[in-house]
Amino acid sequence: MTTKQRLLQICNERVDKRINDYKEEITLIKESIESNDKGSSEDDDSGSGKLLNDLEKNMAHLNDAKKTKDYLSNIKTNVESTEAMLGSIVKTNIMNFYISTSIGKIDLEDATYYAISVNSPIGQLLINKPVNTSFEFNQNKYLITEII
Template identity: 35%
Template sequence: MKKIKQQLFEACKSYVLQREQTIKETISSNKQALHSETKSSAGDKHETGRAMLQLEMEKAGQQLGIINQMKTTLDRVVLADTTTVIKLGSLVITNNNNYFLAISAGEIKINNTIYYAVSIASPIGRLLLGKREGDQLEFNGKMFIEKVI
């Protein structure tokens, strides 16, 4: 199970790096478009195009900030810890689903088993945090915590 936990962690890191690369490519593309935008005879059209590119740049900058927060969260994950109390970096097996508490990276499939990488700030993450093996909680029906790794 520790190997699976490591694979989930690596999948989360890969997710962050892929998103970061996409955002950086968008920023680079927008910078090129902004610099190559020339004044045309249709002045208003030119200004509207520049404004739209500027908005896209701001949006990409905000997304890059979120990526940096995800990287910081992953830096805080300690995989070697063994505890029965759910915390950042825990792999939680329930009767409904399997959760890896790290970042919100969604569904990750390993060895034909589905795991959900969730943030501790997400609704399910907040519910799981601090719980122990054997605890029950209510999330889309009753959930029983079978194992914490």
């Protein structure tokens, strides 16, 4: 398995975990709402209101995670490019980036990669840039040394 394939797999695993966590939380909230409805008087609605609010938030997070999963399915690990694009590993003089989705730090094969979104501030600086391009971000001067 190539480094790109492994990075994509890790991103998918982390998103799958998020999806499962949100589904579990939604199930627990629904069970709490049902037990509240059975055991509470009609006058006390504050507990159910908070639970419904939590349910909405978790359903929104679940939707976002599912969209991220769909987005990751657009990444092709066998595409090579001379410019940074979705699915590229971009090595710089300071750190390595994997342009995919905002997952954060991934340690793999004695190297550290930062999975970032195309829409993130640093993603916007990297996208469509070739090797030997320099840019500044957070008062650091980066030089793109390799694109895989």
